[in-house]
Amino acid sequence: GESVGLHLPTLSVQEGDNSIINCAYSNSASDYFIWYKQESGKGPQFIIDIRSNMDKRQGQRVTVLLNKTVKHLSLQIAATQPGDSAVYFCAEKVGETSGSRLTFGEGTQLTVNP
Amino acid sequence: NAGVMQNPRHLVRRRGQEARLRCSPMKGHSHVYWYRQLPEEGLKFMVYLQKENIIDESGMPKERFSAEFPKEGPSILRIQQVVRGDSAAYFCASSPRLAGGPDTQYFGPGTRLTVL
Numbered sequence: 001g002e003s004v005g006l007h008l009p010t011l012s013v014q015e016g017d018n019s020i021i022n023c024a025y026s027n028s029a030s031d032y033f034i035w036y037k038q039e040s041g042k043g044p045q046f047i048i049d050i051r052s053n054m055d056k057r058q059g060q061r062v063t064v065l066l067n068k069t070v071k072h073l074s075l076q077i078a079a080t081q082p083g084d085s086a087v088y089f090c091a092e093k094v095g096e097t098s099g100s101r102l103t104f105g106e107g108t109q110l111t112v113n114p
Numbered sequence: 115n116a117g118v119m120q121n122p123r124h125l126v127r128r129r130g131q132e133a134r135l136r137c138s139p140m141k142g143h144s145h146v147y148w149y150r151q152l153p154e155e156g157l158k159f160m161v162y163l164q165k166e167n168i169i170d171e172s173g174m175p176k177e178r179f180s181a182e183f184p185k186e187g188p189s190i191l192r193i194q195q196v197v198r199g200d201s202a203a204y205f206c207a208s209s210p211r212l213a214g215g216p217d218t219q220y221f222g223p224g225t226r227l228t229v230l
Contacts, residue, residue: 008154032216032217034218034219036221042223042224043118043120043205043221043222043223043224044157044205044221045221046218046220046221049216049218051216089156089157093217095217098217099145099162099164099169099209099217100162100170100217101147101159101162101170101173102147102149102157102159102207102219103159104149104156104157104158105156106155106156107154107155107156
């Protein structure tokens with residue numbers, strides 16, 4: 001039979017606009033969260049992380065917001081550039097400092113139009 | 115400081131053959147994780163290893179798959195008697211496990227396995 005691949009959620013923005021990518025995580029015991037960027041044919045690249053005792057963290061052009069009440073994570077990218085086009089994954093982990101698996105979300109395909 | 119290295123980048127095998135995927139962690143990292151990614155899906159955890167020890171293999175299929183991280187040399191993910199369903203991208207990540215610091219995992223470029 002024919003296999004059908006999953007279709008990633010997509011977000012299309014104009015260059016220079018701000019982008020917001022959302023993620024719902026599943027495990028209320030998770031206490032460490034990471035956003036990764038994955039370009040076609042490459043491995044996931046670390047963008048920014050946040051611990052569960054924080055609700056906001058800023059990096060260069062990126063901000064991560066964490067709402068533990070509703071188990072929601074978002075990534076904001078300011079002044080989005082064509083080079084930001086990629087699939088973005090959130091990942092959650094139980095045990096911030098201990099070795100344990102990452103559980104990945106489904107990913108969002110971000111397309112930046114020039 | 116070189117990142118996580120994986121080889122080969124692309125691997126083609128026929129059904130029934132063996133596939134060996136190698137991962138060299140970042141310098142100073144002694145913890146290795148393997149993940150599998152199917153097209154347009156997120157990464158799924160397979161196994162977590164420290165030097166000479168398997169810590170968590172709960173994500174690895176019980177048959178045909180094995181992993182090791184010897185005292186010397188890279189970590190190896192081995193798939194015996196490959197089937198078409200094994201076709202995927204396999205990613206390795208490493209972390210430093212610094213005392214008191216977050217266990218941030220850094221990924222390699224992946225090995226894309228195609229089973230004919």
